Amino acid sequence: MGTRLSDVARGWRWGSRPLVPASAEQHRPPAEAAGEFATAWARTPLAVSVRAAVQAVGLKPLVWSEVDPQVRGLDNLVGIEGPVIFVANHSSHLDAPLVLCSLPPAWRRRTLVTAAADYFFDAWWRATGTALAFGTVPLDRRATTASSSSTPRELLDAGWNLLIFPEGTRSQDGQLGDFKSGTARLAMSAGVPIVPIGLRGAFAAMPRGRGWPVPGRRRVSVRFGTPLRLRPDENAKQLTDRLKGSVAQLYAEDASTWWESLSVVPAATGAGAAPGVAKWRRVWDASAPVRHESAGPADPWASDR
Numbered sequence: 656m657g658t659r660l661s662d663v664a665r666g667w668r669w670g671s672r673p674l675v676p677a678s679a680e681q682h683r684p685p686a687e688a689a690g691e692f693a694t695a696w697a698r699t700p701l702a703v704s705v706r707a708a709v710q711a712v713g714l715k716p717l718v719w720s721e722v723d724p725q726v727r728g729l730d731n732l733v734g735i736e737g738p739v740i741f742v743a744n745h746s747s748h749l750d751a752p753l754v755l756c757s758l759p760p761a762w763r764r765r766t767l768v769t770a771a772a773d774y775f776f777d778a779w780w781r782a783t784g785t786a787l788a789f790g791t792v793p794l795d796r797r798a799t800t801a802s803s804s805s806t807p808r809e810l811l812d813a814g815w816n817l818l819i820f821p822e823g824t825r826s827q828d829g830q831l832g833d834f835k836s837g838t839a840r841l842a843m844s845a846g847v848p849i850v851p852i853g854l855r856g857a858f859a860a861m862p863r864g865r866g867w868p869v870p871g872r873r874r875v876s877v878r879f880g881t882p883l884r885l886r887p888d889e890n891a892k893q894l895t896d897r898l899k900g901s902v903a904q905l906y907a908e909d910a911s912t913w914w915e916s917l918s919v920v921p922a923a924t925g926a927g928a929a930p931g932v933a934k935w936r937r938v939w940d941a942s943a944p945v946r947h948e949s950a951g952p953a954d955p956w957a958s959d960r
Contacts, residue, residue, distance in 0.1 A: 692772070692779075692793055697786040698815070707764050709788055715756040721868040722749065722860050726757040728879030728905075731850065735882055737765060738811045740842050743852035744902050745820035746829045747861045749868065749875070750854055751789060754818055757877045766816040769794040769807065771824070794819075811845040821898070829858035831903055839894040848882035849898055853905025878905040 696702060718724075743754055751768045758766060770785060772793035785791040792806060807817060819841075821834035842849050856875035861868045880901050885894060 692782045692786075694782075694786045694792050697790055698767075702787060703764060703790075706787060706790055707760070710755060710763060711760065714752060714788065718749070718752045718756050721872065722753075722856075723872045723874040724753065724757065725874065725876045726879075727876070729757075729759065731879050731881050732759070732762060735848065735850075737762070738814050738816045738845075738847050739882065740811070740838060740847055740849045741766065741816060741818040741852055742821055742838055742849055742898060742902065743818070743854050744826070744831050744906060745822045745824070746826040746854070746858035747863075748825070749857045749861045750820065750825075751818060753854060753857060753875060753877050754852060755789065757879075762816065765814065766790065766818055767792055767810060768818045769820075792817075807841055808845055811841070811847055821895070825863050826858065827863060829862070831899070831906065834895050834899045836891045836895045839891040839898060843885055843891060843894065846885075848884050849894075850882050851880040851898060851901035851905060853878040853880065853902055853908065855906055878908065880905050 697706070741754060743750060751770075755763055755766065755768070767790040768785075770789070770791040770793065782791075782793075792810065794807070807819075810817060819838050821838045822832040823835055826832050838849070854875070854877055856873055859869075860873035860875055883894070883898060883901060889897075
């Protein structure tokens with residue numbers, strides 16, 4: 656009696672896939688090739704209208720009731736006409752909902768989420784649900800580049816914005832991982848800007864292995880950065896390094912100040928802890944409470960700010 660929806664969600668096994676520990680996922684054998692799940696229906700005017708209502712009336716109130724979000728940098732979208740590629744660090748299943756719900760309605764309505772084909776499209780009901788609610792399109796993360804499929808390029812050409820996580824999978828310790836160059840190649844071929852996004856606090860709010868955010872409405876930060884455009888004579892690797900540096904800087908800026916964040920090394924393996932540091936220390940750093948927007952650069956472990 657009195658059971659909350661969140662209590663049921665935490666104990667429910669979401670999906671029919673085997674329960675494989677996160678530490679063993681890298682050793683799983685490759686899944687058999689399957690036909691691509693058709694998602695064009697989810698981009699029809701009717702589906703777009705339904706998704707807009709679901710996100711505004713259902714998804715955003717739900718996510719905002721489970722976490723305490725701070726959204727900064729939306730002014731960087733002023734004067735930008737889509738399409739664009741949104742790029743963020745990836746450490747939680749909260750990441751996509753946080754980005755979508757942080758966007759102004761007009762941007763949210765034209766933004767689709769690229770999702771791992773082997774994870775979100777392995778069952779028809781899960782594929783249908785995510786395609787309708789998030790506008791997801793399948794992406795083969797086993798491919799060497801995000802531009803190996805013609806679908807992302809076709810979507811950009813049709814005027815859709817894409818949300819891509821270049822790390823390819825969620826971080827196991829909350830720190831920034833390596834970026835695949837496919838996103839940069841896609842932006843170069845389509846001639847669209849990339850908007851970097853730094854997410855902090857999502858790992859602590861809903862780390863890998865959880866089916867629902869932890870209790871207590873953890874504070875999370877969503878920071879949109881200055882759009883990046885291809886520079887003359889810049890190649891995909893250089894753009895990828897610059898993109899990773901921008902995301903790392905946004906991540907660091909939330910934990911310190913804008914001036915201090917400028918010292919972040921673009922190619923650093925971690926945004927908050929130096930490479931080579933023990934995993935427990937990196938997890939501890941990524942789990943530090945997000946400071947309140949009005950607070951100065953003080954001890955992140957101080958109580959309620």
